[in-house]
Amino acid sequence: MTDRPRRPVRLPSAAFEVNEGGLDPAVTLRIAHDSARALVHRVRASDDPDLVERMVAFTDEHGLDTLAELWSRAGARTLPGVLWRLSLLRALIRSDPPGVALLFQRGSExxxxxxxxxxxxxxxxxxxEIRVLADAVLRGVYVGDVAVAFERAAAFCRTAAAGAADLADDADAAADDTRATELTSRAARLAASARDFAACARLERAGSLD
Structure with a gap:
């Protein structure tokens, strides 16, 4: 993790009102939905080849705090909610590539x-390979088929969940109760995320993901 100063991020004035607690929760959620839709559409409509890469690198540059202000409270099966969770999934993958790769490889087996x-x-x-996958899935929101990006995220989570559950069985057999419990909980969280990503893919294909 670098200690270099972060560049300031420009947000709409409404975002600062949200941060100060000055808006009704319903208005806050509307801003979250509007900003998520505007962001995705703007990047997809742009002819700037570097814009997608800058968006993929956004959380590396600024962390998740900026996104969290508007998107983290949105429902998991909404556009801002799924974008937030997709960025969070990528951050979690990049925080422990060897550990996540182990889960995915075991699940693949x-x-x-x-x-x-x-x-x-x-x-x-x-x-x-797992770092490349994390970037590719997030990049897919801005290029190609959005629903496919969510389906890939769902497939990743199901695979990693299966790997975590299988490794939990190994830990249980070795009487490592702490490790078994940790892996079982992780498998459950990944499986829940998979269901949410899959639901968002279906909503996107139906034209009703907002």
């Missing part, structure tokens, strides 16, 4: 579904 292929990571999946 035990699953009998196409999820590892849909997620799109190269096999065998190591830390470098």
């Amino acid at each position: 035990v699953l009998a579904t196409a999820d590892p292929v849909i997620a799109g990571a190269e096999a065998p999946t190591g830390p470098d």
Whole structure:
């Protein structure tokens, strides 16, 4: 993690009102929805090839705080909510590439579904491959098919959840109760995220993700 100063981020004036607690919660959520829609549409409509890369790198540059102010309280099955959770998923992957790669690789070995292929990571999946996947899934929101990006995120989470559950069984067999409990909880969280991403993909395809 770098100690260099972060560049200031320009936000609409309404965002500062939100930060100060000056807006009704309903208005705050409306701003979250409007800003998420405007961001996605602006990037997708741009002819600037560097804009997508800058958006993918945004959380590395500024952290998640700026997004959190507007998007983190939105429902998981809304556009701002799924964008927030997608950025959070990428940040979590990048915070521990070896650990996440282990979950994904184990899940790839035990699953009998196409999820590892849909997620799109190269096999065998190591830390470098999992970092590439994290960037590719987020980049997919701004180029290509948005629903596909959410489907890839769902497939990733299902694969990693299966890996975490299988590793939990190993830990349980080795009488490592703490590790088994930790992995079981992680598997449950990943499975829940997978359901939310999959639901958002269906909503996006139906034209009703807001």
